[in-house]
Amino acid sequence: MKKRGIGLGCSWYGTGYGNGFPDVSSAFVEIHDDGSATVLTGAVDVGQGSNSIFAQIAAEELGLESQDICVYSGDTDATPDSGTTAATRQTYNTGNAVLKAVRQAKSSLLDYAAHEFSCPTSEGIELKAGYIGVKGDSSRRMPLADMVFQARLKGERFISAESSTARSTPVDPETGQGAPYWPYAFGCQMAEVEVNTETGMVRVLKVVAVHDVGKALNPTQVEGQIAGGVTQGIGFALLEELELKEGKINNPALSSYLIPTALDVPSIEALFVEDAECTGPFGAKGLGEPAMLPTVAAIINAIDDAVGVRITSLPATPEKILQALAEKKEGLGE
Amino acid sequence: MIEIKLVVNNKPYTLGVEPSERLIDALRNRLGLLGTKEGCGEGECGACTVIMDGKTVNSCLVLAVQANGSVITSIEGVGNRRSPHPVQKAFVEVGAVQCGFCTPGMVLSAKNLLDKNSKPSNEEIGIAMSGNLCRCTGYDKILRAVKIAAEEGKE
Ligand code: FES
Ligand code: FES
Numbered sequence: 001m002k003k004r005g006i007g008l009g010c011s012w013y014g015t016g017y018g019n020g021f022p023d024v025s026s027a028f029v030e031i032h033d034d035g036s037a038t039v040l041t042g043a044v045d046v047g048q049g050s051n052s053i054f055a056q057i058a059a060e061e062l063g064l065e066s067q068d069i070c071v072y073s074g075d076t077d078a079t080p081d082s083g084t085t086a087a088t089r090q091t092y093n094t095g096n097a098v099l100k101a102v103r104q105a106k107s108s109l110l111d112y113a114a115h116e117f118s119c120p121t122s123e124g125i126e127l128k129a130g131y132i133g134v135k136g137d138s139s140r141r142m143p144l145a146d147m148v149f150q151a152r153l154k155g156e157r158f159i160s161a162e163s164s165t166a167r168s169t170p171v172d173p174e175t176g177q178g179a180p181y182w183p184y185a186f187g188c189q190m191a192e193v194e195v196n197t198e199t200g201m202v203r204v205l206k207v208v209a210v211h212d213v214g215k216a217l218n219p220t221q222v223e224g225q226i227a228g229g230v231t232q233g234i235g236f237a238l239l240e241e242l243e244l245k246e247g248k249i250n251n252p253a254l255s256s257y258l259i260p261t262a263l264d265v266p267s268i269e270a271l272f273v274e275d276a277e278c279t280g281p282f283g284a285k286g287l288g289e290p291a292m293l294p295t296v297a298a299i300i301n302a303i304d305d306a307v308g309v310r311i312t313s314l315p316a317t318p319e320k321i322l323q324a325l326a327e328k329k330e331g332l333g334e
Numbered sequence: 335m336i337e338i339k340l341v342v343n344n345k346p347y348t349l350g351v352e353p354s355e356r357l358i359d360a361l362r363n364r365l366g367l368l369g370t371k372e373g374c375g376e377g378e379c380g381a382c383t384v385i386m387d388g389k390t391v392n393s394c395l396v397l398a399v400q401a402n403g404s405v406i407t408s409i410e411g412v413g414n415r416r417s418p419h420p421v422q423k424a425f426v427e428v429g430a431v432q433c434g435f436c437t438p439g440m441v442l443s444a445k446n447l448l449d450k451n452s453k454p455s456n457e458e459i460g461i462a463m464s465g466n467l468c469r470c471t472g473y474d475k476i477l478r479a480v481k482i483a484a485e486e487g488k489e
Contacts, residue, residue, distance in 0.1 A: 047433030047470050220429040224471055228432065231472030254378035254467065262463040262473045270474075 001197045004205070005306025009297030010188045013290040014181025015088040020170040023089065024163055025097035026080035029058065029105045031158040035130060035145030036068045037102070042082035043094040044074035048288060049221040050090040054098045056217055057281050061102045063127035063144070080161065088185065088286030089166075091217065095281035097164035104160035112151050112158075183277050185290040187211040189230070191298035192266075195306045197325060200318030202303060204234055208269045211291060215276050215283030222287060226270035229291020235260045236292060237299040238315050338402040342367070343411030351398040358382045358393040360401070361408055369409035369438045373467070380466035383439035384408045390446050390465070409438035412445055420486050421445050424479040432470035439466045444480045452487050459484070 017023040028040040039058050045051040055069040062068075072079060082094045109132070110122035117134050119125060126135045133141020148158065171178040189209040195202050209226050216222045239258045243250035251257045276283030300311055309324035335350040342365060351360050361367045361384070370393055373381030377395040384393045385407040413419035418426070421444045431437050440463065447454055447462035454462065459480050468476060 047431075049432070224429050224432060224475060227472030227474035228470045229472070231474075232469070253376060254374045255376060259467060259469065260473075261465075261467060262477060263460050265473045268472060268474050 002194050003197060003306040004192065004194050005302045005304065006190060006192050007298045007301025007303070007305055008188070008190050009294035009299075009301065011186070011290060011293035011297070013088070013185045013187075013293060015183060015185055015286040015290075016093060016166045016168065016181055017083070017087055017089070018168045018181040020168055020180075023083065023087075023093055023166040023168070025082040025090075025094035026161070026163040027054075027082070027094065027097045027101040028080060029098070029101040029160045029162075031062065031105050031109055031144075031148055033145060033149040033152045035064070035143060035148070036070060037062055037064065037105075038070045038072065039098055039101070040072045040079045041094055041098060042074060042076070042079045043090045044085045046085050048085070048090070048225060049218060050085070050094065052221070053091050053095060053217055053284075057095055057098050058102045060282060061099060061127075062106060063129055063131070065130075068130075080163075088288040088290060090286070092183065092214075092277075092280050092285050093164060093166055095217075095284060096166075096279075097162055099281045100164050101160045101162035104162050105158045108156075108160075109148070109151070109158045112156055113147055116147070116150075183214070183279065183285045185212060185286060187290050187294050189233075189294035189298045191295065191302045193299060193302040193306055195303055195321065197307060200321035200325070202238055202299070202316060202318075202321065204238075204264070204266045204299060206266045206269070207234075207295065207298070208271070209291065209294070210271045210273060211287055212273045212275055213287050214280050214285035215274050216272050217282060217284045219272075222272050223270045225287045226272070226291045227268045229288070229293075230268050230270075230295050231260050231265050233292035233295025234264060234266075234299065236314060237296045238317070239264075241315050241317070336399055338399055340401050340403065341405045343407060349398070353397075353399065355398040356394055357384070357386075357391075357396040357398050357401050357406075360398040361393060361406075367408050367410050371435055371438060373435065378467070379436075380439045380443065381436055383442045383466060385442055385446050388446070388449075390443050392465075407442070407445075409442060412441060419445060420483040421448065421480065424482040424486070425476070428475045428479045428482065430471060430475040430479040436466055436468040436470075440468065440476055444483065447480070448484055448487055452484065454480075454484055456481070 031037045043050050051071045054071045055066040058069045059066040110125045113125045113132050114122040131141045132144045132147045169178045171180050191207045192205045207230050277285040339348050361370050371381040373379035375394045377392045382393040383390050387404050413422045421441050443466050
């Protein structure tokens, strides 16, 4: 018989290295005389899209388009260390370093422009849509490229190097008190499954995933991260089992360690809640790892809802489910 | 060395290959077509997919000598930056690429499906793409991109 059930899973997750380990990212920035800017950072984009995020951050701050920003990343010969692409930290940590560096280079540009526009303070200068000018006076502005070009001829350069450190503390082993991570990411997912009581097979029919991302700097990427996380979560819950024997992996191949295929994924509805993180770049925080965590609990709960058995070790293979069903039957004295 | 003749991306080649050489090695090492990726080397992941005589094959499981006389399309033969194939265009539009390692194989599987069946159902798309593993995207946007490419082809 095929039985359906629905389950809910919630998660919170501390992003960054945490536990008092200084979490440092760095960036070099230069604003060029063609109206573009270069960002150098050690952060490695493994496909999650951090390079696009850094370009967006720099563009937003400089009043440019993201295609005006050239991001060089992950080159130990040329880029400053920005830590690992891990711990759900690049958008937040390196994003903050990029923003800080851009602001630093921008502030010397604003000072120069204030002088050129005979403005008493750089507070009165703004960068907008490729232009630099006096706030509220559209007659006193010029293309950013022209301003940087003129400045260049006078020997001015708009270059910066900045680091951003996320601070945390170790947890007191006695009291459990401390501030081990910042920021935290929150998520909630619901899964609907169908369990075949004869074969023990579980099919995930639908997952709705809602995540607090601070501010979604790139909604397409957020959806992609959520769908990727949910799918890994499905693998984690139902398929993926690392078999270790005497310290060696018994199944180091995709034929024996199964991951979900296109036929194993349900329709995934990815939603996000935007509650700006005040310490993050433009309110953003990380999403990478948190996206897969609630999936597992949601699926295990949905199995319970469907057939009334509690699976307590992962993955919930057909064998385990059949065994649990048999034990339940015995317990009922049938 | 054994001499084989084959057509790759509309160009005829005559190659000397080892008897045990795989098609993926001939494409990558002899022809410099590095778009074909090796993920697992055992026919499980589909990263090495190419179209051989109208069928998608795992080029890690085909011997170069078996490709003698065949017509092959690798990712280099499917559109380019200036004029992308509808599948490639849709992949970019919906954001179906993350690390990109699975992408060449995905695009070829999708292209071959649409070449044969211009109006695939969701199920047919799922089956056609199920031989290509992706660890990043969760397939969601990939399947959506294939659907968009199919719909565009219909118009
Ligand atoms: S490399 Fe050929 S199928 Fe994985
Ligand atoms: S995009 Fe990374 S494996 Fe598919």
